[in-house]
Amino acid sequence: MDAPSPAMILLSATLLIYCPDRKGLVAAVTDFISRHDGNILHLDQHVDTQENVFFMRVEWDLATFQMQREDISPRFAEIANSFDMTWQLHFSDAIPRMAIFVSKESHCLYDILYRYQSGEWQVNIPVIISNHPDMGDLAAKFGIPYRVVPITKDTKPQAEQAQLALLDEFKPDFVVLARYMQIISENFVTHFPNRIINIHHSFLPAFAGAKPYHRAHGRGVKIIGASSHYVTAELDAGPIIEQDIMRVDHRDSVEDLVRKGKDVEKLVLSRAIRYHLNHQVLVYNNKTVIFA
Amino acid sequence: MDAPSPAMILLSATLLIYCPDRKGLVAAVTDFISRHDGNILHLDQHVDTQENVFFMRVEWDLATFQMQREDISPRFAEIANSFDMTWQLHFSDAIPRMAIFVSKESHCLYDILYRYQSGEWQVNIPVIISNHPDMGDLAAKFGIPYRVVPITKDTKPQAEQAQLALLDEFKPDFVVLARYMQIISENFVTHFPNRIINIHHSFLPAFAGAKPYHRAHGRGVKIIGASSHYVTAELDAGPIIEQDIMRVDHRDSVEDLVRKGKDVEKLVLSRAIRYHLNHQVLVYNNKTVIFA
């Protein structure tokens, strides 16, 4: 048996930071932690030398940290301000709330529900929202509220209002489009900036938009892919979080590409969700820094 | 939407053949098909020049084939005998029955049940057998009979008798060990030669046996893998059907290898099952020919 021993939730804090690069940034942050007896568990940093921007993720053990939890944010703010930092602070015992949007395809939803139920992820799923009733049975099997908001071309704005009302009710921290297949309006996106994760069934930027597998087949590609990205106003053009590929050949019909692609889509989406859950993603200039 | 149109089950016949290589083999088989107005859908052949063995898989449309279904086998036998062929004949409307053995891990079972429920596979699952009750709820969600046969070191022979009795009752065509984690006796294997599919959580032949991820971590490998194979009397030494890998690095703990490995295991096992279901596998000399 390889099963790990029951997960002990280690109480830790994680800082995600970016700011103009200058000398002394790492020293300032790590000194803040070590001065109060914090032990660093993970530290990763990156400098975009072209844009002169500094990125950092640091996670430290709170067990020995000599500071009240509620004091960390105001005390760190002093350092952050002096370096003009944009920053987030997360605690490991806060379980994020993830809303899921689906349509009729089940492969991504199954993969997510397995990770949720098996305890692979520390996450709550307050609601699954769909424009179709098809996945209702599956949601019910896992005891998750399922809400259907039908959408037609004419009712799209009202449907989005209904969806936003549901999100207001269930209060997710972020939204996952698990093959939702509907275009999200710019207005909707502004409610969850860099907090809507989509899976697109192509190797972006190739085949953005509709029917990517049909177009991949038409072009005779030898490899197909999937891309998970944060949703922005422009279709399939948001910051890419994760991508992966699968080899195909002339024997594969469009249906084969669809089938094979599903295996890539579900893994790519689930990896992107994991990065987001673990606060391993920073978005800058429509690109992501992934502290993997 | 990329969803394929509802699958029309094309009625076809598939021949799997191996025999000593000699001239005229392909011509003899394809002439048998074309002489009776059959249209070949797929044909693949392979010659092991070292062993001088010929392998072939051919699938043809029965719509126009001028022979009663029940006549195909006796008529083809004449050709087969003249070439000393070992062969199987399958019809596309025969839905195979697959029994599943599990222990406490759910990732492979979820992946299988998704493909079963979504219609990706044409398969029946008459029973799930386990040495633990843990997966009973999941089986129940999908309406599949679940039988628990506890196993201790002392009761292994009796437990296997009970399992064989269950298989006798549910009459599967083949058995899948979906991370079952128990060693199968030689006696058990003889009941299902080349019809028990296992998933081993390493890149065989590296790390055969127990705790492969612990050993991979100890060795400091940069890539982990999973291998699906037919079970033979020798542990983890049967014919390999499919393998795949995932990159890891020094930051990955044993628990990370276990977690990342699950994503490889479930895909590798499901691909192996698909090959078996589609009659794409020939076993020879403890190796497989995969007509992919």
Added chain:
Amino acid sequence: MDAPSPAMILLSATLLIYCPDRKGLVAAVTDFISRHDGNILHLDQHVDTQENVFFMRVEWDLATFQMQREDISPRFAEIANSFDMTWQLHFSDAIPRMAIFVSKESHCLYDILYRYQSGEWQVNIPVIISNHPDMGDLAAKFGIPYRVVPITKDTKPQAEQAQLALLDEFKPDFVVLARYMQIISENFVTHFPNRIINIHHSFLPAFAGAKPYHRAHGRGVKIIGASSHYVTAELDAGPIIEQDIMRVDHRDSVEDLVRKGKDVEKLVLSRAIRYHLNHQVLVYNNKTVIFA
């Protein structure tokens, strides 16, 4: 030592065929071979069910074949005509002549010259043509004629005429653009239809055209790729022969993508050349069938 024993050139014939699909095609071709005591070494076929086109590659041993070599073509033509086949016949002892075009980058040229010199490929390289003198020393080391044809925006047509004159002199069977970096005119392409192999340094159709790595970096992709294709009149839009990819991340600068990409480019181009040398490629509808 894993070195194979000295390659014995087995004398074989290879037929590449495509035609409208109908019953009896495989039987007709294999009967032609077996009737004259030919032993099939490899046979692969494919049916594009959407377009109703049949593709086939068959290679057979000439040692026992009861037909003069010069008779094969006229005799097979009778069968070919009756099925409306487009076809090619190749003999294994004909060593193809490959002209190489380069610019200033050496990675693909090194990889090609290694395979040429080590005997991995059966190929002659009558000439290397470039718009720059940079690779002349490398060509000289391998004793291959090197011709420089400078190109400016204004002299492009004349330069292409000079190149065509060189090709007329050195009589290659096909041309490889080993990172040549110049756009080939439609007129030039018509002289070598499906016989000019290019390597494009992106995962086509993403980033066709100039500076693909800069654009990949700007888009923040997590994977880069390379694509080898036959050159057609439309830039980077010809039939794809082979593609492969490499994972990158936010730490990779444009220069890193360029460097990492070179390793993919050279392998993808060399695999495509190998397919072409072995007569494993059929082009149809701007796509390739690769009999690998």
Added chain:
Amino acid sequence: MDAPSPAMILLSATLLIYCPDRKGLVAAVTDFISRHDGNILHLDQHVDTQENVFFMRVEWDLATFQMQREDISPRFAEIANSFDMTWQLHFSDAIPRMAIFVSKESHCLYDILYRYQSGEWQVNIPVIISNHPDMGDLAAKFGIPYRVVPITKDTKPQAEQAQLALLDEFKPDFVVLARYMQIISENFVTHFPNRIINIHHSFLPAFAGAKPYHRAHGRGVKIIGASSHYVTAELDAGPIIEQDIMRVDHRDSVEDLVRKGKDVEKLVLSRAIRYHLNHQVLVYNNKTVIFA
């Protein structure tokens, strides 16, 4: 054109450190750098929580660093001693000297020579040593001294003495076995601890020792691999630096595995050499930490 602008050699210093983990390590090192106006270019750290060992690589710009180059080592030693660190200090303008051992196979040597000549690597190659004359012409083409030291079963100790004498003459910093195919004695290894890089043509620990492709073929694996590692006294059991794989199938003969494997071998070895050249490798407990 994607070619980077001519490389400006940025003058930087790199520290590689490991020591027992404790609080304040990152702060102490980064404070040392920032206190003297050094700007950190790259910082990566890792904690082996099982062994309680801390690993770190930090590279900083010397342009603004307010300390004489020769003072850095003695000044940092004070910090290092207080934390019980094992450490190395490297400067970016020191060009490492790499000796190469070869036998009769050319693929790895070509790949290395391309990177050397094209300027991809900052490295000197003072000598190539072989037990056969075969690669002498290739070495001559690149103007590198080539020395032949024949080896028979009976003369192995003397041959190694002759090799060591050559290394004493040419004074390499490290040695690359580019498919050298001879077992190195324990005595030889002690002269270059963690400074002899080998490429083994299998996915270690599978198929350590002789004829790995033959054994991979016999086992019927679906994937082959290559592993680059530091040589230790135990055959093919040293710390793994890099691994990669390639998919194969039943159609691949042993010769095909040998041929396909070469493409993996050369890339894996060259990646391992690059990590070593860039001081990105720390060895601990027979495993590597790769600061990629």
